Amino acid sequence: MLLLRNLICLAACGSLAAARQPAHRPVIDLGYEIYQAVEEGNLTKNFYTFSNIRYAAPPVGDLRWREAVAPHENRAAIQSNPDVITCPQGTPTWQIRTSSQISGYLDTGIVPNVSFANLTSLVQTGQEDCLFLDVLVPKKVFDHVKNGSKVPVLVWIHGGGFTTGSKTDFGSPRTLLNRAEEYDEPVIYVALNYRLGAFGFLSGPSFESEGGLLNTGLLDQRKALQWIQDNIHRFGGDKGQVTVFGESAGAGSILHHITAGGGSIEPLFNRAILQSPGYYPYRSTQEKENAFNLFLGHANVISIADARTLSSEALMTANAESIGESLPYASPIYGPTPDGDLVIHDPKVHLARGEFAHSLEIITTYNSDEGLVNVPTIHTDTEYHSFLEAILTNANASTIAYIADTLYPPTFDGSQGYTNQFQRIAKTFGDLAIDCNSVAAGLAFGSRARGYYFSTYPGIHVQDISYTFYNPESKGSYSLVDTGTVNVTVAHVLQDYITGFARRGEMKSEGDGLERDTPPYSSRGTMVRLDSEGIELIRDPGLSERCQWWASGVYNGLSA
Template sequence: MATFRVIVALSFIAAGRCTSVSKATLPTVTLPYETHQAYSLIDGVYNFSNIRYAAAPTGSLRFQPPASPSVSSGTVDTGIVGRMCPQADPLWLGELAHNFVVDYVSGEEYTGPTSVSSSSYTPGPQDPRITEDCLFLDVLTPQSIFNNETASAPVVVWIYGGGYTEGDKPFYNGTSLILRNIVDGGEGFVYVGINYRLGAFGFLSGSGATENVGLLDQRFALEWVQTNIHLFGGNPNNVTIMGESAGGGSVFTQITAYGGKNTPPPFQRAILQSPAIYPITSEMQQSSLQGFLGLLNVTTVAAAQNLESSQLIAANEQQIALAPWGNIPYGPVASGSFLPELPSQLLLNGEFYQSIEVMVAHNSDEGIAFTPPTMNTTQNLPTLFEDYFPALTSSDVAYLLDTLYPATFDGSYGYVDAIGRAAAIIGDTIISCNTDFVNKAFSNNTYAYEFAVFPGIHAQDVSYTFYSGASASVSNVTVAYGMQDYITSFVVSGTPKSSLGPTFSKHGNGALELEFNQASIAVTQDPTSSSRCAWLQTAL
């Protein structure tokens, strides 16, 4: 059982390293608005860190779409100042959920708290990198590519996850993916990690608010790549966007942006890992807005726009911290020209970029990390789902619970107890079925895989994606390297392959997927291709 505890614990945390060298011989790049010098050269990869891609979203630009940066005075920016958007963690998503999930997957009884109390909230110290002026990106490029004046290397843009309320661009190190591709016989590629606004700063919506500005930040960064990546040896016509959890959900929205009408898109391929989208209704939007304004003691977004940054950061942190178990108050909303409907509906209507190549992924137990421990009895389920998904009618909820996910605990429906049943519904509705929607929209002409290394919980796979030889959360190194091979070869050529596993066939009419499990990489059938997902796509 101790092994399970370590695996689960490391799915909730991550560690990184920072190394710098003398600036004397590091190269510079002249952008249209500034000159930027590489921050470091590690393992043959230049890191151009903290490059501004948009103006500071403060003052009149607060809560507004991103704008182009001003031309600098001519000084060289070294990227030495780290930037991190204001962010916060729900209290339940930290120690509470961690302890509950550890006990559940270990087969032990959970006896801890089952709700979040305002008395338990104490503001913590702020990371010194946190600032509203956070619209920056990092570019990692192999020295061999950068020094080749005719280089036109593939590009991957990483969009971080974190529930649309937390995350930052260097949290995972893209160098590991570049080096794995080189070890596997490739020439590497250019990696871009972007910041985008989070929480109330990026996803405030409702009366007087401009919705989805965090998604617009991402789009602005993708357009920056189109204009500038050639300066780093990258090919703007060979770009893959990639993200996990909220990052995967963000990729989902970029595929359906503007209903697929603004063509061509600023990318050619997409990798969606556990794409998380919560169906936020207009009533939920207004509730989050009023809660935020109430903490600020103002009544309008315009008034909030004029407050001190420290007040807004504190209110954002408090509101998110005290969210009920399983709830995250902010995320993409179906409103405006960028996202006129939920991505699932836009796919159903054929309103998306249909020319791109796609890889999708889900984990074997996406829902347990978001499931309240109070779901240990079947009586609590109807109320939970009426609260979580107010768009569902009472008859919808009855069909969901009686027909699609009945209280049958013999394993035939994919669960053996009430908690597992709730986790299956939550995982499917928020994450797993999104991969099915994408597969179907692209006529199954996609590559799909499932991360099933026990316990297969949400975000456990990311340490495999970015494995660098130093992560204790990776229990099978061969599986980690195989996953990296498939991902990086897809980035480079659109065809995933690895000598460490079987041929990666397209999803096809047989709903095939690769399964990365504890012992091996195997071809299996995709469990998301089901009547459950088909019903959810039209009901939510």
């Protein structure tokens, strides 16, 4: 008991923990719980890692499908858990089958025949008690908290299509943070988990009528961001300099926070880096109801009340099965959905209307071929129309016809950006789900935006994550597609952009070879092209009538 009291005293005294404990594992007192930096052997000399800090109570039992609540007080033991913790996962089997064939397609140009029959679930690891975050803080920052200086905070919100991923899935951030250290501009890094799939994004009229809360995954993110506002000063962080960054669904989530409440809800951060900001078109009422019933069917219950009484194992299996066995873009499609409060319209619509957090600064980005690994392989015009009908469930027949005949006509001479049906569907999905989100953000923020376009071959979705978290000892790509060796120059430039933006609001690197600082995106759409063949300033390739039309929201049932 005496030892515990001494540790609590050290933690309460802030930097005295490090001063009186020459060992490399300091303790910090958060009030509700006490945490000690985890043991990492010789992995790092510059950082303390506080792993699996609880930012909300376990969302289990009656707390399922409700807003996360504050953690319970638990001061009986000091927490120091280095284990990997993920929220329950679900992977679309059809997408795995397609992605596994893309390397062959890139080599030969022959569109593969991929069967989507007999799809099965892939049950992955995870646990419902998953609302944790990690904090990596430079030792020289944490050891001198008492001097009152504060450093910027970089917050990672992971992607994974709102059904997979975790705070640690994409590797260690140490090489990224070391780039900031080299310029003597340290930053603190935070990464967070949030509920996924049916646990975080279940919806439908029956779900709501039974007391289910929409967008609990997004609300989890806000809970974590509020935790940062309340606690990051204890680590030496400046709550007034918080930069969020994320890729795919992570960046898509950030866009929803930027436009939350039509711009009326504070985003809880100051800067944002949107890497391939992705989210799915909102589903029709019937599709959401179908997804709800499908999940309940897999769980073998008839109501949310019944589901709240089930074991975690039963619900995790139902979640994985509902996702894994679905045909391409058939129910369920889990992700943000309008709730009349946090989410009102598609962020592109809010951005075009000027309804967003204007005080922010952003970097907006996307890759040169975002759609290729996100769509089923198709060969015919009929299959193309079927895809549109499956993914745009709020669009009427005339809207579908306009997309197929005018926006993305069946012209395969390269003038439209594609030479076959597979490229056509990839271009369509890339624009509607990712590229045009990035364009809309750049145009909305104008002089307060910077941008980069990642075109290092093959430029597919998530390829740039190997650059964001570049580590010479890593094994490379985070996808099933062979994207080649990471170009170290491009990786270092990208890391400089990220850490420099968090520190100074600048997208700048000595390694990019540009003769002047990166200009704002503004109305001209100025971006930096990051390519292994060279780095240069370009005009955003996505500035087009196509993106202007997607920003109208017509495909989601809004009037033109």
